[in-house]
Amino acid sequence: MDSVIEAEGLTKKYPEVTAVNNIDFQVKKGEVFGFLGPNGAGKTTTQRILTGVITATSGKAFILGYDIRKEAFYAKSRIGVVPELANIYIDLSAWNNLMLIGQLYDVPKENRIKKSAELLRIFNLYERKDEKTKVFSKGMKQKLLLCMALIHSPQILFLDEPTAGLDVVSSRLIKEMIAKFNREGVTIFLTTHNIQEADELCNRIAVIDHGLIATIDSPENLKKEFQSVQTIEVAFNPPIKSEDDLKEIEYVNKVQKIGDKFKIYTNNPDELIRQLLNFSQKRNLKIFSLNTLGPDLEEVFVKITEEHKGWSYGKEKSFSKTV
Amino acid sequence: MEKKNLFLRQFKSTWAITKKDMSIYYLKPPVLIYGFIFPGFIFLAFFLGKNMPFSSLLPVVIVLALFFTSSSVGPIITPWETRMRTLERLVSCPISLEFILLGDILAGFLFGVGITLILSVFAMPKIG
Numbered sequence: 001m002d003s004v005i006e007a008e009g010l011t012k013k014y015p016e017v018t019a020v021n022n023i024d025f026q027v028k029k030g031e032v033f034g035f036l037g038p039n040g041a042g043k044t045t046t047q048r049i050l051t052g053v054i055t056a057t058s059g060k061a062f063i064l065g066y067d068i069r070k071e072a073f074y075a076k077s078r079i080g081v082v083p084e085l086a087n088i089y090i091d092l093s094a095w096n097n098l099m100l101i102g103q104l105y106d107v108p109k110e111n112r113i114k115k116s117a118e119l120l121r122i123f124n125l126y127e128r129k130d131e132k133t134k135v136f137s138k139g140m141k142q143k144l145l146l147c148m149a150l151i152h153s154p155q156i157l158f159l160d161e162p163t164a165g166l167d168v169v170s171s172r173l174i175k176e177m178i179a180k181f182n183r184e185g186v187t188i189f190l191t192t193h194n195i196q197e198a199d200e201l202c203n204r205i206a207v208i209d210h211g212l213i214a215t216i217d218s219p220e221n222l223k224k225e226f227q228s229v230q231t232i233e234v235a236f237n238p239p240i241k242s243e244d245d246l247k248e249i250e251y252v253n254k255v256q257k258i259g260d261k262f263k264i265y266t267n268n269p270d271e272l273i274r275q276l277l278n279f280s281q282k283r284n285l286k287i288f289s290l291n292t293l294g295p296d297l298e299e300v301f302v303k304i305t306e307e308h309k310g311w312s313y314g315k316e317k318s319f320s321k322t323v
Numbered sequence: 324m325e326k327k328n329l330f331l332r333q334f335k336s337t338w339a340i341t342k343k344d345m346s347i348y349y350l351k352p353p354v355l356i357y358g359f360i361f362p363g364f365i366f367l368a369f370f371l372g373k374n375m376p377f378s379s380l381l382p383v384v385i386v387l388a389l390f391f392t393s394s395s396v397g398p399i400i401t402p403w404e405t406r407m408r409t410l411e412r413l414v415s416c417p418i419s420l421e422f423i424l425l426g427d428i429l430a431g432f433l434f435g436v437g438i439t440l441i442l443s444v445f446a447m448p449k450i451g
């Protein structure tokens with residue numbers, strides 16, 4: 001078997017929105033598959049369908065060949081899940097959290113103990129295993145969730161924003177571990193809105209927004225799209241009235257006024273900053289604040305879909321022209 | 324054969340959930356209030372207030388205690404777990420929702436039986 005995750009026409013409708021809109025994709029054995037999109041894109045909803053937490057309105061999903069709806073037990077036994085929000089039992093110790101989950105995956109007692117100790121050591125939690133997790137920091141909780149997802153040595157690991165809100169050290173450790181487990185043969189489904197993270201870890205990335213998949217491609221190919229939609233936020237003192245002056249500057253692709261700040265899209269942030277300095281000197285303005293924000297995902301999505309206008313998107317293979 | 328195995332496996336998981344409920348929820352304030360204090364007061368109200376003989380009081384107290392205690396654990400677990408988002412983690416484990424709920428109900432039932440036993444033991448000598 002080549003594909004370990006298969007989604008066919010997955011759709012999830014809520015009364016107010018269609019969270020996931022008829023998406024198709026396949027994840028191959030052994031790859032790190034990124035699921036990248038802005039807030040509200042439908043990433044978590046997709047992961048919840050694939051892990052059998054909610055059922056799709058229509059469409060099908062197969063995990064290692066098992067229908068997630070009809071053969072949920074077999075599919076769920078073989079996957080590990082880190083959901084979006086930390087939800088360990090805060091009234092139980094780290095150790096007892098692991099024991100509970102181990103029992104639910106039917107890991108024999110001996111293995112359960114051995115594996116738990118091993119995982120807790122990897123994530124630097126072993127010394128604190130007997131404390132109630134109420135006192136754990138966000139990062140520690142997240143690491144424990146990862147341990148819980150791995151206790152039964154799953155073949156596929158689903159991760160929903162595993163590094164969101166963590167400091168650099170913790171997120172680096174988690175990323176290193178994701179790469180390590182992948183080298184050991186675990187297929188990874190990584191949901192994120194962090195382009196850098198997706199770029200570092202993934203073999204292929206699906207870009208999703210408004211419940212639709214815009215494209216599925218390698219990070220290298222996607223980077224080209226990301227390049228041209230890097231953003232810088234700048235504010236001047238005294239504030240300048242209109243964005244028209246900024247549009248004259250070289251390397252500015254598009255300007256958006258947000259309060260007294262300006263959000264500038266560019267494909268060369270470095271040059272643009274130099275130009276902005278020039279601009280402020282010439283006009284005798286002080287730069288009040290200057291932030292580089294990286295590529296704007298919403299724009300990436302717009303750009304990709306615009307490039308394929310008249311093409312049907314939402315389906316992996318279907319960048320074929322609709323007649 | 325396969326079906327039976329599946330059932331047994333999930334039943335084992337149900338027991339794991341019951342044990343978890345016992346260690347977490349038996350000590351939560353609402354459970355303590357409804358489980359211990361409420362039946363206690365009802366007992367006192369009947370015993371002291373109405374001056375009923377103990378032997379005819381016992382069945383009433385047992386029924387009341389069972390009712391309040393069993394129903395005090397079960398209902399708090401599901402909303403609590405939904406709010407704490409722990410239910411989401413459980414549902415992604417290989418156990419169906421029915422078996423999770425069964426585990427919760429079992430925890431409530433055992434709690435009720437436990438309280439009833441304690442009350443009965445206290446009451447027994449008095450019937451004598």
Ligand SMILES: Nc1ncnc2c1ncn2[C@@H]1O[C@H](COP(=O)(O)OP(=O)(O)OP(=O)(O)O)[C@@H](O)[C@H]1O
Nearest residue numbers: 014017019037038039040041042043044045046193
């Ligand atoms: N249970 C629900 N009931 C109603 N609407 C929902 C529900 N869950 C999600 N939605 C809606 O579906 C859409 C997609 O939500 P989803 O959580 O999948 O986004 P996401 O890509 O994970 O976003 P984020 O990056 O913020 O986590 C949103 O518009 C959201 O409001």
Ligand SMILES: [Mg+2]
Nearest residue numbers: 043044045084
């Ligand atoms: Mg999400």
